[in-house]
Amino acid sequence: MLRKVAIMDQPNARSSHSIAVPRAGGVAIVITFFVGMAAIYFIGDKTHIEQKYMLGFIISSLSIACISLYDDIYNKSAQFKLFSQFIAVFFVLWAGIVLDKLAFPIIGYIDLGWAGYIISLLWIVGLTNACNFMDGLDGLLAGITVIASLFFMVISYYGGSPFVYITCYTLLAGSLGFLLLNFPPAKIFMGDVGSTFIGFTFATLAIIAARYDESHISFFVIPLLLFNVIYDVIFTLIRRKLNGERLTQAHRTHLYQLMNQIGYSHMEVSLTHYCMAFLQGLGALWMVQIAGSERLYVFIPFFLLQIIYTVLIIRKAKFKKII
Numbered sequence: 001m002l003r004k005v006a007i008m009d010q011p012n013a014r015s016s017h018s019i020a021v022p023r024a025g026g027v028a029i030v031i032t033f034f035v036g037m038a039a040i041y042f043i044g045d046k047t048h049i050e051q052k053y054m055l056g057f058i059i060s061s062l063s064i065a066c067i068s069l070y071d072d073i074y075n076k077s078a079q080f081k082l083f084s085q086f087i088a089v090f091f092v093l094w095a096g097i098v099l100d101k102l103a104f105p106i107i108g109y110i111d112l113g114w115a116g117y118i119i120s121l122l123w124i125v126g127l128t129n130a131c132n133f134m135d136g137l138d139g140l141l142a143g144i145t146v147i148a149s150l151f152f153m154v155i156s157y158y159g160g161s162p163f164v165y166i167t168c169y170t171l172l173a174g175s176l177g178f179l180l181l182n183f184p185p186a187k188i189f190m191g192d193v194g195s196t197f198i199g200f201t202f203a204t205l206a207i208i209a210a211r212y213d214e215s216h217i218s219f220f221v222i223p224l225l226l227f228n229v230i231y232d233v234i235f236t237l238i239r240r241k242l243n244g245e246r247l248t249q250a251h252r253t254h255l256y257q258l259m260n261q262i263g264y265s266h267m268e269v270s271l272t273h274y275c276m277a278f279l280q281g282l283g284a285l286w287m288v289q290i291a292g293s294e295r296l297y298v299f300i301p302f303f304l305l306q307i308i309y310t311v312l313i314i315r316k317a318k319f320k321k322i323i
Contacts, residue, residue, distance in 0.1 A: 026194015029174035036170030056095020064088040103293035131199030138186035148225040151281030159215035184266040
């Protein structure tokens with residue numbers, strides 16, 4: 001079907017594939033998600049969050065999916081993508097889905113006030129684009145999504161957050177089904193409709209889980225579950241900025257892309273990140289057992305792991321004169 005409507009990813013200088021591959025396969029993930037949302041809204045009587053949050057989540061998720069699918073078909077500019085993401089986040093904030101307080105070591109809980117709107121916006125837009133940037137190798141983002149969804153589903157189930165649990169189940173089911181065709185060598189790509197939707201959904205769900213579902217799961221669970229994704233994007237942006245590169249210019253210098261270019265296959269890179277995601281999942285299970293702001297210390301070993309990974313990849317990439 002994607003071939004018939006010409007939603008194809010044509011290889012170019014930045015591509016990691018050599019033949020045209022159908023993209024926008026992420027539509028399957030989106031459809032599975034909304035089937036689950038419909039079941040919650042019309043059938044589930046014990047899985048609802050307050051209706052205004054529910055509708056805000058559904059409308060904003062639908063808007064990011066539709067706009068991203070439009071972009072997959074017509075290849076719009078980066079400015080268009082960013083503007084459309086701000087529109088989707090507007091629906092989130094308009095519905096009142098806002099991170100209004102955070103806990104930090106030593107300091108404790110801080111009421112964010114109006115700054116919560118800005119932080120929520122930056123968090124959602126940031127993770128939306130981070131997941132989009134990480135969708136560059138066969139099976140990479142889909143596999144990470146499966147693992148993160150599985151662990152968040154387990155945490156929310158035992159924590160007593162039924163809405164988050166069912167939502168994670170829909171993401172898990174859709175991503176796992178898609179991964180069967182996206183695992184190296186990929187027969188289909190998810191496209192922006194899949195990658196931005198995944199990032200947007202995870203980011204918004206983190207706020208809902210922390211503030212509006214029954215057990216109030218720590219906001220920091222999702223950042224930990226996706227820490228390898230977040231770290232790669234932040235490190236790459238900082239490195240490119242320090243090198244004087246234009247940040248909006250397309251490139252192939254994310255850590256995972258460099259790992260592929262120095263000689264590791266798509267499968268080896270993806271499996272490496274699956275292992276990272278699995279360890280982060282175990283860390284998240286540990287985190288929710290810790291009370292208060294001390295749970296942030298759980299990030300330390302994973303940060304050190306990423307530092308070691310970074311040093312190894314950058315050193316070898318420089319040796320091979322890739323960067």
